[in-house]
Amino acid sequence: MSAHGLPAVSSPGVSAGLFNYSRHVSSQDINEHAAHMSGWRITYDQLSAGAFQGELFELCLDWMQVVRDRTNQALIKRGAARPGTIAFNIPLKCVGNAYCAGHALPSGSALVTHADDLPQLRAPQEVDVIVVSIEQSVLERELALHGIAFTAAHVPKVYQLEGLAVAQQLRMLIENVESESVGVQGWLDDESRRHQVRDAIMNQLLDLLPAEPPVELAPSARKRLVDRACEYALSHLDEPLTILDLCRHLGASRRKLQYCFQETLEINPLAYLRALRLNAVRRELLGSAASTSVQDAATRWGFWHLSRFSSEYREMFGELPSQTLNR
Numbered sequence: 001m002s003a004h005g006l007p008a009v010s011s012p013g014v015s016a017g018l019f020n021y022s023r024h025v026s027s028q029d030i031n032e033h034a035a036h037m038s039g040w041r042i043t044y045d046q047l048s049a050g051a052f053q054g055e056l057f058e059l060c061l062d063w064m065q066v067v068r069d070r071t072n073q074a075l076i077k078r079g080a081a082r083p084g085t086i087a088f089n090i091p092l093k094c095v096g097n098a099y100c101a102g103h104a105l106p107s108g109s110a111l112v113t114h115a116d117d118l119p120q121l122r123a124p125q126e127v128d129v130i131v132v133s134i135e136q137s138v139l140e141r142e143l144a145l146h147g148i149a150f151t152a153a154h155v156p157k158v159y160q161l162e163g164l165a166v167a168q169q170l171r172m173l174i175e176n177v178e179s180e181s182v183g184v185q186g187w188l189d190d191e192s193r194r195h196q197v198r199d200a201i202m203n204q205l206l207d208l209l210p211a212e213p214p215v216e217l218a219p220s221a222r223k224r225l226v227d228r229a230c231e232y233a234l235s236h237l238d239e240p241l242t243i244l245d246l247c248r249h250l251g252a253s254r255r256k257l258q259y260c261f262q263e264t265l266e267i268n269p270l271a272y273l274r275a276l277r278l279n280a281v282r283r284e285l286l287g288s289a290a291s292t293s294v295q296d297a298a299t300r301w302g303f304w305h306l307s308r309f310s311s312e313y314r315e316m317f318g319e320l321p322s323q324t325l326n327r
Contacts, residue, residue, distance in 0.1 A: 013096030015259025021061065021188035024180040027054045030075065031283060037067065042079030045279040048125055049265060057178050061166070061194045065133040066201065068174050070094075073124045076276075081115035086152060088112050088132040088205060091159070092171050100156060102223025102264035106215075110159045110166070110208060119156050119217065122265050130170050131203060142202060148209050157214035166204045173200055183235075222260040225252060237302035243270060249296050277301040278316050281309075284295075284323045293324050294321045 027033040030044040033054035046052060052073050055179055059066040065082060075094070081087050089111040091098075098105045098124035105111060112120060115133070136152055144151045177197055182185045188194055229246050239245075246269065247254050261269045284297045295306055298321070303309035313321045 020186060021194065022057070022059050022177070024055070024178065024182075025208040026054050026056075028052060029286070030054070030279075031286060033071070034079075035177060037069075038065070040079065042077060042081075045276055046073050046074060046316065047122075047272070047275050048074035057174065059174075059177060059188070059197070061198050063138045064136040064198050064201065065131075066174065067131045068128070069131060071123065071129045072126055074125050077123060079120065079251060080118055081113070081133055085115040085133045085138055086102065086112065086155070087115060087134050088096075088134075089207070090130045090132070090167055090170060091127070092130060092167055093126065093128035094124060095126035096125055097147035097266055097295045098127075099264055099266065100158075101217045102220040102226070103217050104263075105158060107244045110161055111156060112159065112214070113156045114152055119219075121231075130167075131277075132170075132205065134205075136193050139187070141207065142206075144208055148206065150209060154216055155216045158262040159208055159214050161208070164207060164326055166208045169204050170201065173197070173204075174255060188303075197294070220264065225257070226248060229257065230273065230276065234276065236298070237277075240304075260327045275316070276311065278288045278313055281313070281321065282317060282324055285321060286327065288325065292325070294325055297321075 008134060027036065028051065030046050030052050031289050033052070033056070034042045034044045036056050036058075038056075038058060038060065052071070054072070055058060055068075055070040057068040058227060065085070068112070075172075091108075091110075094107075100111055101119040111121075115136075138152070140152070177188075188197075230247050230248055233241055243254055243257070247257055250257065252260075257269055261272060264273055267275075278301075281297050281301045281303070284292070285294065288297065296308075298306060298309045309323055317324070
């Protein structure tokens, strides 16, 4: 089971040898999009209403993985990256606020995380981000050589991009590599080319890390209250819980609970819990046996009025639950 009592989703990804170091994939489903991240085990929950569109361009450069990730819906992301790596998340475009571990991320900032303990990330609509994932041992050797202090135990961290050309340089570099990869089959088969691309990307990270002292993101008290509310609600699906029921269980006022959800996820409690349950039903329908019905899946996740559930489901995902089941 993953966080908040939801079923864990395995995203085994694709080995590098199957797509010759680079590939471009698109998806109209958040679960499929998550599975496209090679070597990652992540779960996405869609928060905003509408059909999902996602694109990934991925480079597998031996000890470095680079992904340009574009999505069009507000999402909750959680899970783990490739084991033993440090991931640099560098936004190119971010329409709206992003939140990590219950903290609002400053505009124009890079997030650095450890693969084994990715914090929950709330991404806004219309995100275009470059993720550079590097084997921790290689990264530490490189940084030590250049006298840059970095402690992997103290992540996640936030680094300011303001005044740096890191995002723009990485965008141009990735677009050039994508163009060459499309134009010349096997362009990255040459190890010397992969070496040049890796070093060009590493040069940008060397500019980023010592620029300003980073901000470390510890889980906030507000986020812990939100997590407790989610765990309680999702473990009592057979009860018609109200916002006041949650307040009584948590020993918190309605104002405080609503404030905590708004400050850490930019959404009200009931809307967030409903979104989590709708996403859980969708995963069940996509991975279900032929004998599973929409009504059974909906009931298991606390939706008792089938017509209302179908309407909310279609508003969220742009299709009826029966269409999802019949995919």
